[in-house]
Amino acid sequence: MSNTRTVQTHSENQAYNIAQSAAMVAINDIRSDPSGSPFNPDPDSTYSYPSSSDFEDWVEMHGEYNVTTTNQGDTLLTIRSTGRFEESVYQVRIGLVKTTGGGFVWPPIDTAVHAEEDITLSGSGTIQGNASTNSASPGAVSMNGGAGITGNLAIGPGGNPDDIVNKPNWHGGVQGEVFALDTPYEYELPDFPDLPVLPTGSSFETEKWNDPTDFYANQYTGYYIPEISVNQNRSMNIHVGDQNRKIYVGNLDVKNGHINFVGTGKVELYVYNDINFGAGSSLNCNAQWSASPCNGETSQLMTYYGGSNEFRLAGGQYFNGNLYIESADAKFTGGSKFKGNLISGGDDLEVAGGFEGVSAFYAPNAYVQFKGGGNLRGFVVSDSYRSTGGTWVYEENLDTDLPDLDGNGGGAPTFSVTYWN
Numbered sequence: 001m002s003n004t005r006t007v008q009t010h011s012e013n014q015a016y017n018i019a020q021s022a023a024m025v026a027i028n029d030i031r032s033d034p035s036g037s038p039f040n041p042d043p044d045s046t047y048s049y050p051s052s053s054d055f056e057d058w059v060e061m062h063g064e065y066n067v068t069t070t071n072q073g074d075t076l077l078t079i080r081s082t083g084r085f086e087e088s089v090y091q092v093r094i095g096l097v098k099t100t101g102g103g104f105v106w107p108p109i110d111t112a113v114h115a116e117e118d119i120t121l122s123g124s125g126t127i128q129g130n131a132s133t134n135s136a137s138p139g140a141v142s143m144n145g146g147a148g149i150t151g152n153l154a155i156g157p158g159g160n161p162d163d164i165v166n167k168p169n170w171h172g173g174v175q176g177e178v179f180a181l182d183t184p185y186e187y188e189l190p191d192f193p194d195l196p197v198l199p200t201g202s203s204f205e206t207e208k209w210n211d212p213t214d215f216y217a218n219q220y221t222g223y224y225i226p227e228i229s230v231n232q233n234r235s236m237n238i239h240v241g242d243q244n245r246k247i248y249v250g251n252l253d254v255k256n257g258h259i260n261f262v263g264t265g266k267v268e269l270y271v272y273n274d275i276n277f278g279a280g281s282s283l284n285c286n287a288q289w290s291a292s293p294c295n296g297e298t299s300q301l302m303t304y305y306g307g308s309n310e311f312r313l314a315g316g317q318y319f320n321g322n323l324y325i326e327s328a329d330a331k332f333t334g335g336s337k338f339k340g341n342l343i344s345g346g347d348d349l350e351v352a353g354g355f356e357g358v359s360a361f362y363a364p365n366a367y368v369q370f371k372g373g374g375n376l377r378g379f380v381v382s383d384s385y386r387s388t389g390g391t392w393v394y395e396e397n398l399d400t401d402l403p404d405l406d407g408n409g410g411g412a413p414t415f416s417v418t419y420w421n
Contacts, residue, residue: 015090017130017152017176018058018083020110022065023092026079027108027415028183030069030096034413039067043074055084060161060179061152074098077415096415104190104407105414109360112151112395114185115385116364121147125370125387129395130154130176134184139166143173147387151395152176156184187364187381189345190405192326195272195306198224198248204236205229206257212237217245217267224272225249230257233279240265248272254281261286261300269303275311282318296320298340302403313338314353322403329366332357332374341402351376351391360402 026039026049034040041047048068050056055064063085070078077096082089112129113119119133121143130151133140136159143149144167153174155164161178201223206213212235215228228249230236233256238247240263248270255278261267277283284301285294301321305311311325314334324343332338333353342349344363351357351374361368361380368382370391377394387393 011086011088012090013151014061014063014085014176015083015088016092018061018063018065018085019081019090019092020083020130021061021152021154022058022067022083023079023081023094024108024110025182026067026069026081027094027096027417030077031105031107031415034415039069039079040077041069041071043071046070055082061085061177076418093419093421095418095420097418099414099416103414104405105416106402107185107187108417109379109381111154111379112393113380113382113385114187115368115382116187117384118142119384120386121149122387123147123389124391125389126150126392127387127395128392131174132181132185133164134181135159136164136180138163140164142166144168144171148172149174149176153178154181154185155179157181187362188407189364190324190343190407192306192324192345193270193304193406195270195304196248198222200224200226203227203229206231206234206236208232208234211235212260214239217241217247218243220247221245223248227251227253228259229253229255230259230281231255233257235260237262238267239263240267244268246270250274252276254283255279256281258282258285260284261296266299267301269301271303271305271307273307274309275303275305275307277313277317277319278315280316282320284320285318294318294320294337294339298322299401299403301340313355324405333372343403343405349382358396362402 029037030040038047055066057064066082068080075098079094082091111132112127114132116134119141124146127149131149132154134156136156159180165173167173203226215238217240235258237260243265246268250272251274252271253276284296286296303323306326311330313332313336316335318337320339322341327345329346329348331350332355335354338357341360349363349366349368351370352372355374357376359378364381365383367384370387371389374391377396
């Protein structure tokens with residue numbers, strides 16, 4: 001009975017992988033050539049490949065697929081991608097909203113881990129989902145011990161699936177299929193905003209005699225704050241009301257305490273020089289003490305860090321929000337937690353020591369290391385990826401939760417994922 005169940009599960013998973021991968025091919029084709037892609041038909045018309053009822057063989061995936069797209073009023077593209085493997089059929093539906101010009105277009109991401117170059121898995125380091133690399137070099141993916149990839153592995157164009165993985169003969173390796181991409185995946189960084197020169201206001205810190213300390217964002221509009229400081233396990237409530245706020249600060253020093261946001265307005269926090277977390281501090285958790293649950297709204301906060309010092313989260317600290325690091329390295333360790341999306345232009349990103357994350361780690365220039373029990377639900381985009389010692393990345397599609405940022409829109413139409421079911 002268990003063998004039958006395993007076979008069924010593999011068949012269903014492979015049908016799922018074919019449907020997801022075919023959808024990504026269509027999306028990439030639309031985005032790379034909006035006017036020439038057959039998957040972007042004329043307004044109020046439908047295109048099916050290979051036809052409305054037939055399936056196309058996908059030799060590398062040992063299955064077949066059908067993709068149908070419908071252009072609804074030239075503002076919404078709906079994609080229905082069907083994968084078939086043996087007797088199993090899986091269908092995925094995606095909506096792409098079409099806009100002209102504007103901000104950064106997030107690329108479709110359908111892997112738990114992507115690396116521009118090599119992937120190294122050892123100990124019990126696992127990728128729980130699909131993985132990809134743009135490298136076609138023999139041995140670009142290596143694994144030993146209890147490490148492995150539970151899904152498919154996509155490799156660089158022209159790569160040989162038979163020699164891309166370096167592993168012992170007894171090792172299970174990749175549980176899914178290994179196949180070469182037709183074109184490499186491309187992952188660019190959004191534009192990091194300019195940090196403006198503003199009139200200097202006064203620094204702000206928690207008060208010894210008043211807990212929580214209240215900070216009213218409207219009183220600092222258009223001013224640069226040299227430092228915001230939270231200590232002695234006290235809380236600072238930043239009142240934003242129902243309007244979006246921009247807060248410009250030189251140093252954000254949360255050495256022992258909690259910063260909460262009061263109101264429904266979204267917050268853009270620009271940090272010029274340094275971010276320092278200590279003890280069991282938290283940001284955007286609506287917490288009054290270290291043991292409080294974190295229940296702040298993740299999408300309310302977008303932090304831009306332009307300093308050069310390493311961003312570090314450790315010792316039970318909790319960051320709840322989106323964070324864009326311009327060029328500094330980052331390290332997460334000591335039981336820390338991160339919920340949101342990390343975008344990094346740095347060269348090194350390390351996760352260790354019981355870290356828990358529910359997020360996208362989008363760091364296409366970075367050497368990313370997971371070690372010592374660190375784990376992540378979401379996905380990782382890296383230049384090079386290494387995992388050791390009981391770590392894992394569990395693939396969760398977070399496209400619809402990625403923040404709106406400035407970037408590569410230009411004047412051409414852009415297509416943003418609005419749902420992926």
